[in-house]
Amino acid sequence: MSKRLKIGIIGSGGIAKAHVAAYRKLPFVDIVAVADVIPGKARQFVDSEQLTEAAAYDSHLELLAQPIDGVSICTPNVSHHRTTVDALRAGKQVLLEKPMSVTFEEALEMTQAARETGNMLTIGFQPRYDPNMKLLQEIVQSGRLGKVYYAETGGGRRRGMPGGTFISKKLAGAGAMADIGCYSLDMALNAMGYPRPLTVSAFTSNHFGTNPKYHGEASKFEVEDFGTAMVRFENDLVLNFKISWAMHMDSLGATMFLGTDAGLKITSAGSGPWSGVWDGSIGSMTMFHDEYGGHTQTAIPLIEHRLNLFDEKVRDFAEAVQGGRPAPIPGEQILIQQAIIDGVLRSAEARREVAIELP
CATH class of the missing domain: 3.30.360.10 (Dihydrodipicolinate Reductase; domain 2)
Incomplete structure (x- = not known):
C-alpha cells in the first residue's frame, strides 16, 4: 500500500482554497499544516476550510519544521523565493504557484537549491x-x-x-x-x-x-x-x-x-x-x-x-511526490522564462x- 502524504500549505489567500479543494479529491493526501505570516490568519483559514487535522502556524519556518512530505506555496510573489529555498533546504517537495519569482537572481537561487538538495521544485502552470x-x-x-x-x-x-x-x-x-x-x-x-x-x-x-x-x-x-x-x-x-x-x-x-x-x-x-x-x-x-x-x-x-486543469496540476505533483518522480514542470525550465x-x-x-x- 502506498504511503499517505502529509501536505502543508504556506499562504492562506484565495489560491490556497483551490489547493485545498484539489488535495481533498486525492484519497492518499492529508493536509496537516497551514502557515501565514499574518498572525491568526492561518488559524482562520484552517477553521473556515474545516481542516480539522491541520495545525496553524504564523511562520512558514514553524511549518517546515514539521514531519511533512511536501508544500504548496501560495504566497504573494515577493515571498516565493525565500519560502521556496527554505522549504527545499528543509527537505520538502515544493509546488509553487506562478510566477516563479520576482527577479531572475531569485529564480536562479531557487533552482540551485532544488539541485543541491535533490528535492522537487515544480511550478504551477495548469494549462x-x-x-x-x-x-x-x-x-x-x-x-x-x-x-x-x-x-x-x-x-x-x-x-x-x-x-x-x-x-x-x-x-x-x-x-x-x-x-x-x-x-x-x-x-x-x-x-x-x-x-x-x-x-x-x-x-x-x-x-x-x-x-x-x-x-x-x-x-x-x-x-x-x-x-x-x-x-x-x-x-x-x-x-x-x-x-x-x-x-x-x-x-x-x-x-x-x-x-x-x-x-x-x-x-x-x-x-x-x-x-x-x-x-x-x-x-x-x-x-x-x-x-x-x-x-x-x-x-x-x-x-x-x-478535466479540471488546476486539479490535474495538484494531482500530478502529489503523485510525483508519492512515486519519487521528477518535477512535472521543473524550475530549471521556468528559470529560462524568468x-x-x-x-x-x-x-x-x-x-x-x-x-x-x-x-
Missing part, C-alpha cells in the same frame, strides 16, 4: 495539463512544421487589471508580464522545447493602470500594464511576445508558429473582457501548408475533455536591446 496544449506541443515538436524560425505569442484583455499586491513593484516584481505573460511564454516555449534565449529588445508602458479613469488604485500602480518584446534564441529562432492587461482593442492576435514546411495558428478559448490570455484552453488550431502545389489550410480537431521577463524589464528601462545570460 499544460490541457490535452490540446499537449497536442500543440506534439505538433510543433513532430517536425511537421519543418524548422520553426518565428513564433508569436501573447494575449490581451480589453479590461482586466488586478490591484493590491499585483500592482506593487516591490511585491510583484512585474505586472502583466509576470501575471499573465508567463502563461503565454510557457505555452510557446514549452511547445518549442524551451530554447535558450540570447537577447531581448522590449517596450513596456502603464498608461491605463496609472490613469484614475481606468483603475481605482492608479496612485499606487507601479508596474507595466502592457509590454512587447522581440526575443532572439539560439538556432536562428525569434519570438514576438506581447501582453496587455488593458487596451482599446479586442485582441492582440493569435499565437503562431512559422516553419519552413507549415505554419500553425492558435486562438485562445473564452470570451469577455478578462479573456484573451493563455491561462486556460485553446479555442482553435489551424495548420497552413502547401499540398499538390496549392495553398491549403487544415483545422486541427480539438480534443474534448472535462530570464526572459527579466530581460524584457531591463531592455524597456534601458530603451535598447540587452543580452540574456544564463548559467
